[in-house]
Amino acid sequence: MQVKVESSLVHTTMSKASQVKHEQEEPKDSNFYVDNFLSMDMDNDGKYFGIDEFSNQEDHKPKSAKVGRHSYITQQGEEDLNLGALDGILDEIDEVEGDDAAQSLAAACKDYLLDLDFTQEISALNHRPSDKIRIGNSSSDSHSPRCSGSSNGAVVMSESSAGTDPEHNGRDGTCKVSVNYEMNVYGRDQHGHAQQSGVINHLTSSNIGEPNELWNMTTIRAAVHYDGRNSFAEASVDDMDLRQKRQRKPTRRYIEESTEPKLSRSLHTREKLVNTTSKGQRPRGRPPGPLRSMMPGMMTSLPMEEESSEGVGIGTSSRASSEKGLVEKHENCSEDELGESSFEDESEDEITRNRPKKSGDRRKQQRMWTLPEVVKLVDGISEFGVGRWTQIKRLSFAASPYRTPIDLRDKWRNLLRASCALKPNNGTTGPEKNSGRLLPKSLLRRVHELASLHPYPRRGASKSSLLSVGKKGASGRNLRRRSSA
DNA sequence: TTTAGGG
DNA sequence: CCCTAAA
Numbered sequence: 151m152q153v154k155v156e157s158s159l160v161h162t163t164m165s166k167a168s169q170v171k172h173e174q175e176e177p178k179d180s181n182f183y184v185d186n187f188l189s190m191d192m193d194n195d196g197k198y199f200g201i202d203e204f205s206n207q208e209d210h211k212p213k214s215a216k217v218g219r220h221s222y223i224t225q226q227g228e229e230d231l232n233l234g235a236l237d238g239i240l241d242e243i244d245e246v247e248g249d250d251a252a253q254s255l256a257a258a259c260k261d262y263l264l265d266l267d268f269t270q271e272i273s274a275l276n277h278r279p280s281d282k283i284r285i286g287n288s289s290s291d292s293h294s295p296r297c298s299g300s301s302n303g304a305v306v307m308s309e310s311s312a313g314t315d316p317e318h319n320g321r322d323g324t325c326k327v328s329v330n331y332e333m334n335v336y337g338r339d340q341h342g343h344a345q346q347s348g349v350i351n352h353l354t355s356s357n358i359g360e361p362n363e364l365w366n367m368t369t370i371r372a373a374v375h376y377d378g379r380n381s382f383a384e385a386s387v388d389d390m391d392l393r394q395k396r397q398r399k400p401t402r403r404y405i406e407e408s409t410e411p412k413l414s415r416s417l418h419t420r421e422k423l424v425n426t427t428s429k430g431q432r433p434r435g436r437p438p439g440p441l442r443s444m445m446p447g448m449m450t451s452l453p454m455e456e457e458s459s460e461g462v463g464i465g466t467s468s469r470a471s472s473e474k475g476l477v478e479k480h481e482n483c484s485e486d487e488l489g490e491s492s493f494e495d496e497s498e499d500e501i502t503r504n505r506p507k508k509s510g511d512r513r514k515q516q517r518m519w520t521l522p523e524v525v526k527l528v529d530g531i532s533e534f535g536v537g538r539w540t541q542i543k544r545l546s547f548a549a550s551p552y553r554t555p556i557d558l559r560d561k562w563r564n565l566l567r568a569s570c571a572l573k574p575n576n577g578t579t580g581p582e583k584n585s586g587r588l589l590p591k592s593l594l595r596r597v598h599e600l601a602s603l604h605p606y607p608r609r610g611a612s613k614s615s616l617l618s619v620g621k622k623g624a625s626g627r628n629l630r631r632r633s634s635a
Numbered sequence: 636t637t638t639a640g641g642g
Numbered sequence: 643c644c645c646t647a648a649a
Contacts, residue, residue: 559639
């Protein structure tokens with residue numbers, strides 16, 4: 151005869167976190183305690199709690215399993231105690247129970263404490279999953295590692311703990327929760343008598359504000375008695391105060407929140423970003439607050455939607471040619487101007503992309519500007535004029551959803567600064583990208599020209615040089631300036 | 636809604 | 643990049 155209580159114990163040694171996770175995976179939230187316990191057991195044994203099997207027993211006697219006020223008689227056959235029944239019972243009970251905020255609150259408290267105490271205390275037992283407590287004649291097999299009496303394979307363990315969770319003292323004042331857990335497994339080998347039982351006693355009381363509010367006590371008991379010829383199995387679950395409904399909800403939500411608040415938000419954000427490729431404006435999200443500033447401008451994306459993958463990422467190797475057949479490499483363009491030919495289809499790099507980014511802040515993405523992009527920007531500015539960011543965006547950067555008009559402006563600002571500093575030649579004007587300060591000198595030159603043509607803030611400074619401007623190829627008639635003041 | 640500026 | 647003010 152074997153009692154597999156230990157498997158339960160083993161599971162309970164899981165860290166708090168994993169245990170919680172486990173709970174979350176469970177489909178039903180009812181019967182937290184019982185369910186939880188049983189399910190843990192089931193992980194290893196299938197569906198039987200406590201008694202795994204009766205070795206050498208041919209004749210089993212029907213035993214009774216009592217659950218709450220119900221009483222069930224189960225056949226002992228191969229299936230010993232099927233606590234699945236208990237499960238069902240409890241479900242019923244739960245249904246009867248009411249459901250209100252206070253309860254969930256209490257549930258949260260209990261869950262909390264339960265995780266805390268139960269887990270930690272039981273972990274002391276440190277059983278191995280495969281351990282079996284064998285009793286009866288086969289004491290040789292009995293394992294009850296650092297627990298207690300072992301000569302006869304007895305394991306006794308009981309724990310009780312109480313605590314209060316200040317966090318839930320909220321509105322109603324106090325919330326007291328006490329959890330009492332007790333497990334008792336023992337086998338006795340006396341005169342051909344073997345007896346073992348597993349008892350789980352869980353006592354919980356929650357008190358919120360008013361006395362009597364919540365009170366719950368659950369006792370699960372599974373025992374097998376073997377008198378040498380027959381074995382009896384018995385299981386009972388007593389649940390007092392059925393008003394109470396244990397809801398995992400609070401806990402789960404709490405966990406989720408505390409665990410990964412940012413990530414989730416971040417994901418949403420990103421999702422939104424991707425989805426908004428629709429033509430017009432980005433969907434005005436719901437919470438205008440934080441998310442709003444995603445892409446002020448708009449992406450009139452159309453041609454290729456999303457982004458074309460190009461290999462010129464600064465940080466990463468180019469993953470040229472992904473799906474678009476038109477991938478072009480602009481490496482060579484670093485040369486003087488690729489001037490007017492502009493409008494080649496976009497080629498954006500895609501270095502930093504869809505990375506969950508654990509840090510999860512809500513910043514956009516920080517895409518490095520590639521040289522082709524810069525060139526495009528400059529061309530665009532040449533063509534439409536400084537300050538016409540939205541136009542430039544629309545016409546020159548239509549293919550890149552990111553890069554808002556504001557981004558263009560910012561980039562331009564930076565270019566101006568760079569051009570002033572004018573330290574182009576660092577030799578490394580390589581075809582690569584302009585990471586940092588290495589921009590093709592030609593480009594800087596253009597920037598400089600443009601800058602002189604019309605100072606950035608196209609506001610107060612009207613430029614005279616509207617005529618002579620020989621913008622490089624920038625469309626013969628350079629910027630159609632609204633010189634009109 | 637878009638720009639300009641500043642952080 | 644983000645945010646805010648001004649237009």
